[in-house]
Amino acid sequence: MLNPPVIIEAVVPLYLDAVYNYIVPADLGTIKVGMRVLVPFGKRTLTAYTVKTGADPVANLKEVIAILDREPLFTSTELDFFRWAASYYMHPLGEVLKTALPGGINIIGKKQQAVLADGTIVCDEVLSGGRTIKQETFYRLAPLQPQCRPLQGRKLATVELVLATGEMPALQLRRATNIDAAGLRYLVENGWLTAETREVYRDPFRDLPTTPDTPPALTADQELAVCRLQDSLNQGKFSSFLLHGVTGSGKTEVYLQAISHALAQARSALVLVPEIALTPQLVRRFRSRFGSGIAVLHSGLTPGERFDEWRRIRRGEAAIVIGARSAVFAPLENIGIIVVDEEHEASYKQGDGFRYNARDLALVRGKMENSCVVLGSATPQVVTWHAAQTGKIGLIELPKRVRDLPMPETVLIEMRSKKGGAFSTELVTAMEETLASGGQTLLFLNRRGYATYLVCQDCGHTFRCPNCAVSLTHHRSKNRHYCHYCDYSIPAPSLCPACNGSDIVLLGRGTEKVEDEVLELLPSARIARMDKDTTGGRGGHSRILTQVENRQIDILVGTQMVAKGHDFPGVTLVGVISVDASLNLPDFRSAERTFQLLTQVSGRAGRGTQPGRVLVQTMAPDNYAITSAINYDCKGFCEQELKFRAELDYPPFSFLALIELSSTSEAAVNKSAQKAAAELSQQKRALHGRVNILGPAAAPLAVLRGRHRRQILLKAKHRNDLHQLLKSTKEALDLPSNVRLTIDIDPLDML
Ligand SMILES: Nc1ncnc2c1ncn2[C@@H]1O[C@H](COP(=O)(O)OP(=O)(O)OP(=O)(O)O)[C@@H](O)[C@H]1O
Numbered sequence: 001m002l003n004p005p006v007i008i009e010a011v012v013p014l015y016l017d018a019v020y021n022y023i024v025p026a027d028l029g030t031i032k033v034g035m036r037v038l039v040p041f042g043k044r045t046l047t048a049y050t051v052k053t054g055a056d057p058v059a060n061l062k063e064v065i066a067i068l069d070r071e072p073l074f075t076s077t078e079l080d081f082f083r084w085a086a087s088y089y090m091h092p093l094g095e096v097l098k099t100a101l102p103g104g105i106n107i108i109g110k111k112q113q114a115v116l117a118d119g120t121i122v123c124d125e126v127l128s129g130g131r132t133i134k135q136e137t138f139y140r141l142a143p144l145q146p147q148c149r150p151l152q153g154r155k156l157a158t159v160e161l162v163l164a165t166g167e168m169p170a171l172q173l174r175r176a177t178n179i180d181a182a183g184l185r186y187l188v189e190n191g192w193l194t195a196e197t198r199e200v201y202r203d204p205f206r207d208l209p210t211t212p213d214t215p216p217a218l219t220a221d222q223e224l225a226v227c228r229l230q231d232s233l234n235q236g237k238f239s240s241f242l243l244h245g246v247t248g249s250g251k252t253e254v255y256l257q258a259i260s261h262a263l264a265q266a267r268s269a270l271v272l273v274p275e276i277a278l279t280p281q282l283v284r285r286f287r288s289r290f291g292s293g294i295a296v297l298h299s300g301l302t303p304g305e306r307f308d309e310w311r312r313i314r315r316g317e318a319a320i321v322i323g324a325r326s327a328v329f330a331p332l333e334n335i336g337i338i339v340v341d342e343e344h345e346a347s348y349k350q351g352d353g354f355r356y357n358a359r360d361l362a363l364v365r366g367k368m369e370n371s372c373v374v375l376g377s378a379t380p381q382v383v384t385w386h387a388a389q390t391g392k393i394g395l396i397e398l399p400k401r402v403r404d405l406p407m408p409e410t411v412l413i414e415m416r417s418k419k420g421g422a423f424s425t426e427l428v429t430a431m432e433e434t435l436a437s438g439g440q441t442l443l444f445l446n447r448r449g450y451a452t453y454l455v456c457q458d459c460g461h462t463f464r465c466p467n468c469a470v471s472l473t474h475h476r477s478k479n480r481h482y483c484h485y486c487d488y489s490i491p492a493p494s495l496c497p498a499c500n501g502s503d504i505v506l507l508g509r510g511t512e513k514v515e516d517e518v519l520e521l522l523p524s525a526r527i528a529r530m531d532k533d534t535t536g537g538r539g540g541h542s543r544i545l546t547q548v549e550n551r552q553i554d555i556l557v558g559t560q561m562v563a564k565g566h567d568f569p570g571v572t573l574v575g576v577i578s579v580d581a582s583l584n585l586p587d588f589r590s591a592e593r594t595f596q597l598l599t600q601v602s603g604r605a606g607r608g609t610q611p612g613r614v615l616v617q618t619m620a621p622d623n624y625a626i627t628s629a630i631n632y633d634c635k636g637f638c639e640q641e642l643k644f645r646a647e648l649d650y651p652p653f654s655f656l657a658l659i660e661l662s663s664t665s666e667a668a669v670n671k672s673a674q675k676a677a678a679e680l681s682q683q684k685r686a687l688h689g690r691v692n693i694l695g696p697a698a699a700p701l702a703v704l705r706g707r708h709r710r711q712i713l714l715k716a717k718h719r720n721d722l723h724q725l726l727k728s729t730k731e732a733l734d735l736p737s738n739v740r741l742t743i744d745i746d747p748l749d750m751l
C-alpha cells in the first residue's frame, strides 16, 4: 500500500530567505527531514533541503521530482542548530545548509537534466549527486589454488605478496611488484586471486607517519584541569570553560585526556583549530594518541577527501573530529566535548557571505548537545576573560610551563632613536650568539613582501591600487608591485609613470626584505621565510615546519604564521622586528591583537632544554599592550583594556553589529548610506532609543576591489534590541540594485 503524498517545507541553497512548499508524490518513497529533493524552481531545477514534513496543504503545489537521499543528511538537533545560526546571523537557512554540508552535493540546472535524460536517478548512497564515491579493487588469495602451471616473475611476486598480507588494493600491488592490469586479470581468471571492488575513503593524512604514544604524567595544574573537565563530563550537562594556560603549559595534553574521558563515556569530541595547515603537529599528536578514529575537516582537503571525511563522521565511524571553522557544523552526534583551541584567533570568524563565528557557535552547539565546551588560549579574548571573571563561564588556569621550563626572558628595544636598518645592535648580537650556540631564531614581522610603500623622489608620485584605497607592495622575487587586498599587480616600472623620473624609492619593510638583510648579516646561516608567498600550494606550510623541526633551518623569518602554536624545542631566540603596524590599526581591538600576537610569538622561545629569550623592537615602548606582553601580564592587560572598553561602551559592555553598504558608484553608496541611517533612526523609536547608531562613515578601507564602502555601527546593551532593529530596518529599507548591503553580527574586522 502506498503512503499518502506528503507536503514538505524546503529551502534552496540560494540567497533567498524563504521556505517553499512542495508535494511529494507517494511513489517517490519515504521523505524525511534532512533529505535532499530535486524540485522545479521557476524555470530551473534545483536541489532543495527538506526542513519540515507534513506541512499544511496549500493550493497549486508543485511536485518534487525526486528524493535524492536514502538517509537524512542532518538530524533534527542539527537542524535546530542551523536554524539558530541562520536567525542569529540573519542569513538565509538554505545558504547556511550549503556551508554546513560538504561542497559539491547540490545539483543545479543542467547537470540534473542529464541525470533525468534516461529517466533514472541514482540514490544508492547516503549522498548522491555531485561528489563521487571512490572505489578500489582489492585482491585476496583464491580459496582453491590451481595446481598446475607454476607462476614466475611479477605474477609470482604478486601472489606471494597477497599471501603475506592477506589482502591488498590494486594500486599498492602494482606499485610493489610492477604488475600491470593484464597480469592481475590473468591471476584472477586463472584462479590464483579473487578480486572485490568496494568503496574506500580518500585519506588526507595517509602520508603522515604516526607512532603511538603513552600519555605523560600530568603536572599538578594539568591534573586539576583534567579533573574539572572530567567532572563536568560526568554531569552530562552543558558547561563551558576558559582554559587559560601560558604558552607551553601543556593545554593540548589536557584536551587529549579530557577527550579520552568523553570517548570512554561513548560520546564524541569536536576539536576546532584556527587553521589546520598551520597545526600539523596537533593532528599528529591526536593520531598518536587515538589512532584512526579521527576525521579531519578543513579547506586544504580536495573536495573528494572532504566528502569522504564528512561521510565517515555522518556514519559514526569517527568519534573525534578535528577541523577549522566550518567543522563546527560537522555531522557529529552525541558530542561530549567541544574544544576551541586558540579561541582568540580571528580566523574563527568567516569574513564574507555567512559571517558566523565558529567559536561562538561552539558554545551554542554545546548547549544544544549538553556538551562540555573548552575555550583554550594563552591569550584569551578580553571578552572571554571577562566572562570567566564574572562567572559566566568556568575558569581553569595553567599558570606555569611544563617540565619547570621558565618563561623566556624578554627585552624591549626602543627604536625611535635608531635610524634605518631593521636590526638593532642588540638583536644582531643575539642572533650571532644564537647561531654560534646552535640554537634557532624566529624573526617576526607582520608584513609580507619587500617594500610596503613606493614613492617617486622627483614628483612624489605614490603607487596605489586603482581598486582599493591602499598602497602597493613591492615583491622583489617576482619584480612586481602587488595589492594585498585584490588581485591587482603591475611589473615594477623602472621609470615613474607620472614624470618619467628614475628615482623610485622603496620604503617600508616586509618579510622578503628582512630575509635579504639577514642573509647579508649572517651569510653562513640557513635562512627560510614563512608567509603567504612561500606557503602556497598543498603542504607548503608543513614543508617549512618540518625543516624547522629537523633543525635544517637556523633562522626563520615570517609573518604571524610563525606565531601560531608551534612547538619547536630548538628555538631559543625570538626577534620581533616590529609590531607597530598592528598597534596603529584603526580598530578598537588593535591593542588586544597586538598583545596576543606578541605573547604568542614570544611563547615560541625556550620550549626545549635551553632557556629562551625574546627581543622586541618598537617605536611605542610605553604602550600597555607591549609592556603587558613583555611582562606576561595577561591579567594586567585585560583589566586595563576593560576600563577602556567600559568607557567607550565596546564589547563585552555592549553588542555590536556592522552594516556595510558598498557600490561601484560612490554617489549611490553615499545616498543609500544616508537613507539606511535615517531608516535606522526611525525604527529605533520603537526600541525607545536603546541602540546607539554610529555613522554612516567611510570604512577605513574606503575603496576595496573597486567598491566604495560605507559603514554604520550599531551598539546595544541587549542583543535582542540589535536584532529587532536590524530586522525591521531591513524590511522597511528599499535600496537600489547597484548597492549591496551586508550585515555583520558581532563583527571582528572593522576595516
Ligand atoms: N605533563 C607533561 N609532562 C611532560 N611534557 C609535557 C606534559 N604536558 C605537555 N608536555 C609537552 O610540553 C610541550 C608543550 O605542550 P603544548 O604544546 O600542549 O602546550 P600549549 O599549552 O598548547 O602551548 P601553546 O599555547 O604555546 O601552543 C609539548 O611538547 C608537550 O608534549
Ligand SMILES: [Zn+2]
Residues within 6 Å of the ligand: 456, 457, 458, 459, 460, 461, 496, 497, 498, 499, 500, 501
Ligand atoms: Zn615621478
Ligand SMILES: [Zn+2]
Residues within 6 Å of the ligand: 465, 466, 467, 468, 483, 484, 485, 486, 487, 488, 705
Ligand atoms: Zn587592490
